[in-house]
Amino acid sequence: MKNKKILVLLLVLAMVFSFAACGESADNGDADKDNGAADKNTEIPTYIAATEPTFPPFDTTDEDGNIVGFDMDLMNAIGEDQGFKVKYKAFEFDALIPTVQAGNAEIITAGMNAEDPERQAKVDFSNTYYDSGLVVIVKEDNNTIKGIDDLTKDMKVASQIGTTGADKVNELHDDGKIKEAVILNGFDTCMLQLINGDVSAVIIDQPVGKTYLKKQPGKCKIVGDVLNAESYGFAVKKGNKELLDKINTGLQNMIDNGTYDELFTKWFEGEE
Numbered sequence: 001m002k003n004k005k006i007l008v009l010l011l012v013l014a015m016v017f018s019f020a021a022c023g024e025s026a027d028n029g030d031a032d033k034d035n036g037a038a039d040k041n042t043e044i045p046t047y048i049a050a051t052e053p054t055f056p057p058f059d060t061t062d063e064d065g066n067i068v069g070f071d072m073d074l075m076n077a078i079g080e081d082q083g084f085k086v087k088y089k090a091f092e093f094d095a096l097i098p099t100v101q102a103g104n105a106e107i108i109t110a111g112m113n114a115e116d117p118e119r120q121a122k123v124d125f126s127n128t129y130y131d132s133g134l135v136v137i138v139k140e141d142n143n144t145i146k147g148i149d150d151l152t153k154d155m156k157v158a159s160q161i162g163t164t165g166a167d168k169v170n171e172l173h174d175d176g177k178i179k180e181a182v183i184l185n186g187f188d189t190c191m192l193q194l195i196n197g198d199v200s201a202v203i204i205d206q207p208v209g210k211t212y213l214k215k216q217p218g219k220c221k222i223v224g225d226v227l228n229a230e231s232y233g234f235a236v237k238k239g240n241k242e243l244l245d246k247i248n249t250g251l252q253n254m255i256d257n258g259t260y261d262e263l264f265t266k267w268f269e270g271e272e
């Protein structure tokens with residue numbers, strides 16, 4: 001009889017503990033569910049931004065190989081303002097639009113001219129954030145080329161593949177004004193070929209040309225007038241209105257609150 005009482009007592013205790021444990025896991029479950037919901041609501045999306053980092057000071061790499069520049073700082077500030085983070089990935093410039101079209105990146109941050117109709121047919125551009133133009137760069141000791149009109153049929157001229165600079169060089173070649181259009185993957189390589197004497201000139205965006213001249217003073221110079229005025233925009237996949245609106249709103253906020261000017265000073269040393 002006594003054993004039976006002990007057995008019943010043990011069974012009752014086991015039942016009490018098992019209910020308590022279930023109750024606890026349910027709470028945890030609820031807690032996890034609540035936390036899960038909270039994570040979902042507070043989760044900040046990270047977008048992939050495609051760029052081509054031989055375009056200082058807009059898109060370049062630091063000594064550790066990180067992708068940095070005015071474009072990155074500005075887009076990071078826009079993301080902070082609009083609730084998203086950005087991860088930058090490097091591609092060849094002519095692969096940037098196909099990459100966004102294929103959904104392998106959400107944004108293009110690459111000092112890209114937003115006023116090109118062919119590009120506008122493929123992606124949607126933000127409001128523009130920088131007005132630029134093309135220039136001709138020659139070696140410092142070149143006293144024959146004073147501007148684009150002095151390029152001749154015996155000359156090779158370089159620019160970067162897929163860019164407005166490449167369009168201009170190809171146009172010169174197609175019009176029989178230069179011997180060869182040397183179209184390369186990186187502007188760094190274009191400048192190297194100029195310094196080595198492999199090409200007579202490079203056609204490049206003015207602010208980027210100036211940056212390359214600063215990096216290697218006394219080796220090259222800008223000649224002639226600014227050609228082909230253009231304005232840079234960020235780009236997203238066609239129809240991605242939600243992200244485009246965030247970028248435009250964030251960009252305007254950065255202009256209004258002075259962040260744009262701070263970043264301009266940081267990357268252009270206050271240059272006009």
Ligand code: ARG
Pocket residue numbers: 051052053054055059093109110111112113114160162163164165205230
């Ligand atoms: N602004 C020129 C264009 O839109 C050149 C851009 C090159 N950008 C770069 N990240 N490499 O074609």
